[in-house]
Structure formats: structure tokens, C-alpha cells
């Protein structure tokens with residue numbers, strides 16, 4: 001089936017860097033969600049390997065060139081893998097929808113948001129900067145909806161994110177941002193309400209299972225995914241970001257597949273593009289041992 005909403009993952013954990021940068025195109029508009037990328041400062045006690053540093057540079061170059069074709073830029077929250085204060089020129093002449101910089105936000109993101117707004121205010125399209133939380137806009141036959149803020153992960157310790165849905169005719173693309181699951185009812189409710197055909201999901205943080213990500217959160221996530229598949233029209237779930245920092249991810253995909261009420265495609269962003277996943281952060285120890 002040819003999709004009317006074109007979704008192109010640009011930079012992702014399964015493409016070698018921490019990111020959820022996604023370009024979306026309909027007949028009416030072009031949207032670039034979370035155009036940034038970053039590396040984990042320390043994994044297994046090691047700093048980023050040279051190969052990761054090179055991949056980050058490639059990813060940031062791809063992001064800069066894709067951004068030229070975007071009419072709308074969306075920033076779902078103020079972590080550096082989702083917004084890039086070192087390259088405010090990316091928003092030159094564009095409409096920018098941002099997570100509210102002062103409402104439902106933790107201290108560190110509030111400080112980053114204020115700084116980022118200052119950097120982009122002279123660059124975005126005049127009067128083109130808008131707070132996105134709980135808003136919806138219509139461009140031709142395309143409806144873009146931004147959710148109310150939901151916790152970043154299993155609680156609000158890391159602040160809040162907004163989800164983005166883009167609807168065109170009978171198709172809806174939903175971008176969850178950093179939900180690390182969805183393990184919470186409030187995150188799941190929004191996904192159910194949007195009735196997406198394609199979901200780009202920040203999956204459970206299994207690489208911290210039993211440590212910063214409790215077993216109960218994984219169980220809740222599995223239950224919520226099952227409910228989403230039974231109650232929406234979803235055909236494909238692209239699962240990535242926190243989920244692809246675990247070398248054992250295939251085991252969890254199998255488990256998800258096994259509990260689903262119907263056949264559904266659950267794949268990484270790399271696989272969605274027809275590529276093999278390129279896990280670098282998760283393989284950092286190995287990268288150091290061979291180079």
C-alpha cells in the first residue's frame with residue numbers, strides 16, 4: 001500500500017546516534033520533528049568511540065540538509081538529542097512549534113528552553129514561533145495535533161514531552177517522543193485517541209531494566225501496546241530510541257509479537273528504511289576492543 005503520509009526517519013539510535021529526528025511530508029506540508037542528535041557521554045564507563053563521533057557528524061549533516069525542505073519544525077522537549085542550540089540557523093525562515101518553555105517542565109529543560117528561544121527568535125519566520133502544547137492546526141487537508149504534556153518516561157523526574165500526530169485523509173502518523181514505553185495510562189490514552197495507522201514509538205528502556213526501569217514498567221508497556229493494537233488501526237509500529245540501546249532488543253520484539261491480538265509489524269527505524277540496525281552505543285565496549 002502506498003502511504004499518503006511520507007515518513008522518513010533521518011537520525012535514530014538504530015542509525016547509530018541518539019535521536020528521533022523524523023521528516024514527514026503530506027500533499028499540504030512538510031514537517032521536521034526533533035531535528036537534532038547526540039551521543040551518550042558515558043556508556044559502560046567509556047566516552048563515545050571515534051566511529052560514533054563520525055556517525056554523529058553524518059547525522060547532523062543529514063539533519064541540516066533535510067531541514068532545508070521543511071516548512072514546519074517541531075521540538076517536543078529540550079533534551080539535546082531533540083533540539084540543537086549549536087545550530088539555531090536550522091530554523092531560518094521556518095514556522096517553529098515548541099513544547100511550552102515554562103509550563104510542565106523541569107528546571108534543567110526550563111533553562112535550556114529559555115536559551116533556545118532567545119537563539120531562534122530572530123531566525124524563525126516573523127511571528128512564526130508557537131507553543132505547541134494541546135494545540136492543533138490545519139493546513140489544507142492535513143491536521144497536525146500536539147498533545148498535552150505527558151511525563152518523559154515512567155515519571156516526570158526528567159520533565160515532560162508532547163506527542164505529535166499528523167492526519168491526512170484516513171491515515172494518521174503518531175510520534176510519541178520520549179515516553180520510554182508507553183508505560184503510563186496518560187501516554188497510552190493519547191495514542192488510543194489519535195487512532196494512528198503508523199506509530200513512531202520511543203520503546204521501553206530495557207537496557208536499564210531492574211535498575212532505572214522497573215520490571216513493572218515493562219509489563220505495563222506490554223499491556224498498553226496490546227491494547228493499542230487491539231483498539232486502533234495501527235499497521236506498523238516503528239520502535240526505537242531508548243529501546244535500541246539494548247543489544248537484546250530482538251528478544252523483546254519477539255515477546256511483543258507473541259502477545260499481540262493480530263498481525264502487526266514491529267520494526268526499528270533502520271529496518272523501516274530497509275537497512276540493518278547500526279547499534280553503536282550499545283556496542284561501545286566492543287568498538288573499543290576492536291579499535
Ligand SMILES: [Zn+2]
Pocket residue numbers: 077079082152178
Ligand atoms: Zn528526552
Ligand SMILES: [Zn+2]
Pocket residue numbers: 079081082178241
Ligand atoms: Zn530522547
